[in-house]
Amino acid sequence: MKSKSDPVRLDAWDVRILSEIQSDGRISKSELAKRVHLSASACSERLRILQAAGIIEGFYARLSPALVGGIICIMVEVILDRHRLEDQRNFETAIQEIPEILDCWAIGGRIDYLMRVSSPSMAAYQDFMERLLQAGLGIDQYYSLIVTKPVKSNSPIPLSAVRRR
Incomplete structure (x- = not known):
């Protein structure tokens, strides 16, 4: 049985x-069908199927941090004091509920996690880190x-090298 992390073979x-x-998440299904040269029902x-397989994780609006209110972005490298599986799970579960943490990746190497954090100011970020x-x-x-x-940000995944069936 295939696990959710196994790559899916995609056709042309x-x-x-x-x-x-990826270029236009708001495209209508009929326009999408035209662009890819399929019938609307087949498209x-x-x-x-792509959504059910988890390949398409969702559709989002990309907001301008400057126009939303001067939000600053901070990348935060995190090193845990212990490296037991239980400690990692505790950290990973807890950060799911923290809205200031936009993204978090487990990293191999000198750090354990890399987080992308948003904050309205440096003072607010310092308060946030103290609470964390x-x-x-x-x-x-x-x-x-x-x-x-x-x-460069939010670039589409280059699909030229994906595995095809």
Whole structure:
């Protein structure tokens, strides 16, 4: 049985659909069908299958941090004080409920986790980190990297090299 993390083999139709919706998540199903040269019903069915398989994780609006209210972005490297599976699970479960943490990745190497955090100000970020450290999540060390400007973000996944069936 395939696990959820096993890559799915995609055919050329799937790749075309995924390429289009990565560029424009608000595209109508009829327009999508036209662009990929499928009937509307065949395109809708493939889209449903791609969603059910978890390949399409969702549709989102990308907001402008500057226009939403001057939100700053901080990348935070986290090192846990212990590295038992229980400690990792505790940390990973706890951060799911913290809205300021936009993304978090487990990392192999000198740090344990890399988080992308949003904050309205540096003072608010410092308060946030103090609360996080007091929350008993097992954080031993953290390093803050302040994003000064986005250079490239939210790029589509290059589908030219995906496994095809």
